[in-house]
Amino acid sequence: MDPLGAMRDRFVELDDVVAYLDGNSVGRPLRAAVERMERFLRDQWAGRLIRGWTDEWMRWPESLGDRIAAAALGAAAGQVVVADSTSVLLYKLARAAVDRAATEGGRRSIVLDTDNFPTDRYLLEGIAAERDLRLVWIDTDPAAGITVDQVAAAVDDDTALVVLSHVAYRSGWLADAAAITACAQAGGAMVLWDLSHSVGSVPVHLDSWGADLAVGCTYKYLNGGPGAPAFAYVAARHQPRLRQPVWGWMGHGDPFEMGPGYRPATGVRSMLSGTPPIVAMVPLQASLDLLEEVGIEAVRAKSVQLTTFALELADAWLSPLGVSVASPRDPGLRGGHITLRRTDFRSVTDRLWARGVVPDFRAPDGIRVGLAPLSTSFAEVLTGLAALRDEASS
Template identity: 60%
Template structure:
């Protein structure tokens, strides 16, 4: 019960908390939550699905079957039977289910960082005579670090956009910074701090009007926000698979390359698996045709197994339904935060407009670093991002409204304990 007198709208908070059971009962995707591994009674609320998604029970069976029947029984023969094609097979599945991409445009390989480097380096090479990479100061460190390294390597300048941390990069800002000297624009579709959802189609068009290529980081949108990469004329994209695609810790990333760019791009890590004939043991490198040229080394076969299960589940639910659930969860979390946390000094650091918001809510308070440790001890798992942001990551297929209510109520109580300490 919310009885603290420091919350002036305690009755409204109680009413909101009471809505959780009804919202769960009306949720058409609620039965799918039973497909995930039960975390046990100690977990009250998992708010970190935007960093590491929960595993599906069917994945346990798939991994055991792989060891016994595929790896154990077929051994090296499995490379010829299925493993060699897995980067493009799973890539096509990701493309169809979550990216809006036709076959032959998506591949699974490497980590997000490595794929960002490969496509960033290939993009600037494809725009000779242009001297700038445009990016924003609020982007995830890896994106900024990779761009910094490529710029130094290629003798390019970095041109910075400084967005409002809670509003994100806008088309107007891009229009001011992208020009005739821009080789590449590198942005995230959903901002990792605030959850701001960028206007991807409009920004892509602006960059193309200036003759630049665009590389989109989809780590916080793939599997939570419907994408239409082909229809939006996206050039390049990279995303991880351990967040909303539930591939597990360290699962490999995916890369997207528009069909018309594939023959033009020359990625810099020329490994044997990206060669036209990997087993020719040739003296010189000749890239494979199509999307396979993005591959460098041996495909991460085991790492691709769990994500297949989640992709099939997303396909069953439908991305539009996933997005509706995401919007409903974040809207409910924001309403609870307004009544439970704002009176305690918390600031909402996420866009209110659902069309400009991904699937996590960012809250700001100076005590959140200490509060996070307290919450973890009590079975509530949010994500802290320095200097004072608490992220409430809501994975639509594994998160329920009652879980959100319990978790926000615990954050309320943790803040009260922090104030009393």
């Protein structure tokens, strides 16, 4: 009865893994990605060499960005670009936003939360030190996540930027992005969403939210592969007024002019800096083919079924063993993964990996069960949670 069961055959078979429960860290490779890579190396790289840039490669950052926007982000064309890593793009967008806010309105504080992904926090700490800004911390519950009321209490007339994750990396909490965006904007601030744990798993509606900025990776639910390039969203209304700080030749209005002085490209292409990672974009094309075929709503429907099933097994098998659930029970407040906690779960994770059951450990005591709807089966969840029960009982 798995509505997307047939999609599993599109992925490369796993040799020594009996249950892969970490699709929210690194997604599995598609067979089509392997085929596309082989064709690219032979026909485009070897066959066209430098001519590939004028054939199509120069346009890939924007054309792939438009595909992600339509398939997974609820965004119109011309607002998403694929380039760099999530960290680099988050830095570019955050710096551009705070610089504009300081110039136009004198605002000098950034609102962020204590349990956001470490890179997000570290980058913002660095930007604050670099630009002499003030950080306003929201203390979030690691078993839950950010709320509208918390944001409303933190934003004031000095707030330049609010930076949050749509789905919390630890608990899977699904933030009310539309309401939080509206709340922050009503206070005069911009919002930068990190979509890394939601894109390709949870429907995102950036345009209808009235979103300002967003970033996200493509190697989790989008199956782009380790180190696959990230994406940046800049709402069309902001593009003429934001200038990112890493000025490189690919973000220039005419990259081959090679002249003095920097003149940024128009539109979202101005977020580029150096040469785009063309080879790393190839697997992403195959993944987008599949997502466009299935549709994000079908992916979300199965995601809710998978996480609900995992919670049922956890309640029946693991709660009696002293395991607690550190994720929302309400599927409307939950992304694509759940976190289970017990003090010895670091060593339990090591034993599970040795058995071919691969979840993710998150300090200090959490096993994160990441369920990718296109590649994860219900039988796989059953097998994996049964192994966790056995190891937790030993």
